[in-house]
């Protein structure tokens with residue numbers, strides 16, 4: 001298979017993969033596999049508390065659904081597994097010296113018990129070492145989070161602005177000093193305030209190699225929960241800023257704080273011209289193993305690469321963190337003495353003061369440091385050593401520059417002059433390190449394929465909690481990303497079509513600043529403490545406001561650009577207004593009403609498909625009457641539609657209906673549909689499965705036929721499948737595939753995990769924004785069913801189960817598109833009721849081990865099969 005189109009196939013497969021259970025959750029999800037159960041889970045946002053009584057049980061006695069379904073389905077077990085939709089994941093074609101998927105099967109993840117309770121230790125130890133000639137490059141750096149404990153703005157005013165000022169001043173004064181800087185979002189802010197002479201000095205320092213911009217993304221993005229397009233956009237924006245203002249493109253990547261590392265980042269680094277990258281946070285068991293086999297530096301290869309074109313040189317910082325304490329060598333109590341601006345340094349409980357280097361102590365201190373260098377170099381293949389020297393928001397005071405780099409200079413001078421040490425040490429940038437490494441290289445570096453997820457730094461502290469922390473913000477960011485893509489495509493097309501010096505072009509150019517706000521804010525949110533949800537609550541609130549502000553900037557741009565494009569392309573006259581129908585920025589009833597389309601007058605809907613492939617989809621909008629006609633504006637042919645009642649809190653909303661219709665959208669197209677008043681169709685059934693004495697019996701809804709049923713189970717069907725549900729809890733139980741005859745148990749459960757509540761886990765760390773540390777197995781969420789009903793029309797059948805905490809809708813489409821091949825499940829969760837609780841949706845299936853395949857995506861860019 002040619003590599004060029006393999007990537008596309010991987011992405012298409014990403015869509016097919018979902019076809020068995022196309023799970024469309026409103027909140028962010030995390031996949032978690034336990035035996036044959038698949039959990040999709042949420043984390044509470046505000047850490048309030050809720051208790052649920054646990055009731056388990058089988059809620060229907062009698063012939064099982066399976067028995068009945070098998071009779072109905074003429075069930076056959078002989079059909080080949082290949083015919084199942086899930087069988088279409090691809091197999092990797094690359095080979096490498098270390099393959100992560102294979103390594104997981106044998107990886108030792110044991111952690112010393114005594115230390116797993118109250119603290120952690122460096123799992124990478126050096127037990128023996130030999131003296132060797134060494135070249136050591138010390139790389140001063142300062143890690144800048146654009147939002148974590150404080151907001152981005154606060155950090156800039158308090159630290160980052162000063163740090164960049166000092167960086168320029170100190171490097172200019174000391175030509176031997178070096179520094180590396182990563183995030184461009186700070187540079188852009190600083191540039192606004194800096195004097196021309198500061199800017200000139202900055203540029204000169206970058207050009208003469210004293211200051212190196214590493215990665216050069218807008219931020220240092222998270223690598224687990226970000227979508228590849230946002231990852232790429234923040235890299236493009238950072239690089240464009242650097243090219244415009246400084247005239248350079250970074251060629252080394254520096255990603256030292258994201259919670260696990262993705263091969264997607266490695267691929268983008270390679271394609272952006274980087275020659276090497278440095279990473280830090282990988283599972284302690286993997287780090288220990290790679291240290292043992294002397295593979296802390298390797299060529300990271302993409303899993304689809306049958307050759308070596310995607311290989312990128314990768315260096316893992318070997319110890320627990322990127323701080324100075326864990327950088328000079330394996331002994332943190334020694335290294336922390338060389339942090340000359342630290343507040344705490346301990347050897348056990350004994351506090352050690354870091355001393356100024358002087359003639360009296362320089363020899364002893366130099367030998368101490370030299371020994372750490374020698375020990376650390378045992379972990380690497382060549383006699384060149386990288387020693388970062390920095391930490392979070394460091395170097396914000398001139399005294400720190402003088403103490404850190406001044407004292408190191410004295411130590412370096414001693415080491416360089418002592419022949420017995422046989423070591424050359426100097427300040428350098430990452431480029432200088434990799435250049436030295438290239439010069440010293442004696443043999444090829446090993447190759448590696450795979451990813452570094454999940455991350456764990458000690459014991460069972462798996463950093464998978466952040467996959468679902470602050471799900472609403474994750475959701476908003478994805479929607480804004482989608483909106484931004486649409487706006488940018490139409491904007492580019494409209495500018496290309498506009499005549500020079502025309503009024504249209506002038507209007508478009510006026511919109512550019514708001515479009516840039518959208519790009520930069522979305523880029524900022526990819527930061528590894530933003531989209532992850534690991535910032536403080538106040539900082540999270542700040543991100544939410546920024547995203548809302550971004551939406552308010554982009555919405556009018558979208559409307560205006562669409563209007564101009566329609567004038568250009570479809571000869572629509574100027575006397576019209578384009579209003580974006582958004583159902584996602586907020587969902588309360590009053591907002592639904594605002595977005596209501598009154599059909600007393602004829603309405604034209606413009607539907608934009610921003611994707612590079614055609615789509616056949618069912619769309620929905622709110623209308624005020626059930627008697628509607630939908631037509632294709634260009635062919636004037638009638639489009640079949642469905643009218644559904646709208647549920648809100650405890651009943652159906654009067655004078656509000658969901659209008660659904662199916663459209664075929666060519667790639668990158670604008671399509672027009674007309675909605676107007678028509679004949680009442682009466683083609684939707686509303687079936688209640690709740691008890692007959694409820695108030696639902698008495699309601700009437702114009703245009704909807706209402707029924708009551710009392711059977712213990714029920715089913716819904718389309719041309720591809722039949723789905724079976726229990727009436728007692730409204731949950732999906734079985735899915736029968738008509739083409740293969742397979743009937744799979746597909747039992748959907750909603751379960752909860754708690755953390756830090758049982759005796760056995762009382763003294764361990766609780767799970768939180770970062771980690772998922774459950775007390776034990778999950779318990780079924782058992783709540784009364786307030787309402788259970790089926791909306792059944794010509795386009796889809798939808799089962800809605802309303803409970804106090806969760807409203808679940810299961811939809812089966814009756815169309816001929818891919819949408820009909822799966823079961824769509826959507827959950828709306830009342831998160832205010834949940835505290836210290838992980839809420840999950842689990843699907844229990846009887847698909848056998850030999851037949852089970854599960855595919856998950858990585859940044860929406862590649863698919864992995866398990």
Ligand SMILES: [Zn+2]
Nearest residue numbers: 143145257528
């Ligand atoms: Zn950070």
